[in-house]
Amino acid sequence: MTALEKLLESYVTVCNDVISANRDRFPYGQIWEAAEQKLFGRCFRFEINVEGRLEFYSCTLHDGRIYPLQSEAACLTVRFTEDYVRSVVDNPAKFIENPTLINWDWLQFSPEKDCKCSLMKVVAGKFAGTSSTGIV
Numbered sequence: 001m002t003a004l005e006k007l008l009e010s011y012v013t014v015c016n017d018v019i020s021a022n023r024d025r026f027p028y029g030q031i032w033e034a035a036e037q038k039l040f041g042r043c044f045r046f047e048i049n050v051e052g053r054l055e056f057y058s059c060t061l062h063d064g065r066i067y068p069l070q071s072e073a074a075c076l077t078v079r080f081t082e083d084y085v086r087s088v089v090d091n092p093a094k095f096i097e098n099p100t101l102i103n104w105d106w107l108q109f110s111p112e113k114d115c116k117c118s119l120m121k122v123v124a125g126k127f128a129g130t131s132s133t134g135i136v
Contacts (some may be wrong), residue, residue, distance in 0.1 A: 004055035007082070008046050010089045012057060012066050014096075019064055021096045028099050035107035036061050043069050044076035044106060048085060078106040 001009075022028040045058040056077075058069040080103065088095055088102065095101050 002055060004048050004050060004053065004082070005057065007085055007089060008048060008055060008057035009068075011046065011080075011085045012059060012068070014088050014092045015102060016065050017092060018096050018099050018102055019066075022099050023064060025099075031104075031107065032064060036064065039107070039109065042075040042109075043071060043073065044078060044109070045072075045074040047077055047079045048082050049079065050082050076106060076109045078103075 019028075019032055023032070039061050041060070043058060043060050045056045047054060047056040049055075056072075058071045058074055059066045060069055061067075084103065
């Protein structure tokens with residue numbers, strides 16, 4: 001795993017910590033729940049391009065968490081600057097305290113008109129029948 005891949009993985013860890021810590025805070029829990037319903041089964045990826053080197057982290061949103069996927073395909077690609085991702089990873093408490101500082105723009109993605117991902121059924125199938133505890 002490259003340093004940039006680890007950085008993206010750490011970014012996702014902070015995002016999951018932000019979601020977990022603020023799940024019961026209005027309006028964050030409601031926003032994430034609505035986004036998860038809308039994006040269920042969709043795959044997306046976070047990308048960083050540094051000096052011509054592209055690194056990405058493919059994932060899906062399910063059960064209030066961002067889960068990694070082993071795929072290069074994605075319905076949605078979200079591009080971040082290295083500086084932004086490093087600022088989140090280096091200051092997680094700041095973002096946990098104030099979730100609006102995280103770039104959540106990708107939650108507004110419209111899968112019905114924008115998604116052409118062939119992995120949608122595979123991703124949805126992976127989590128089909130799971131409850132919030134992960135028990136089928």
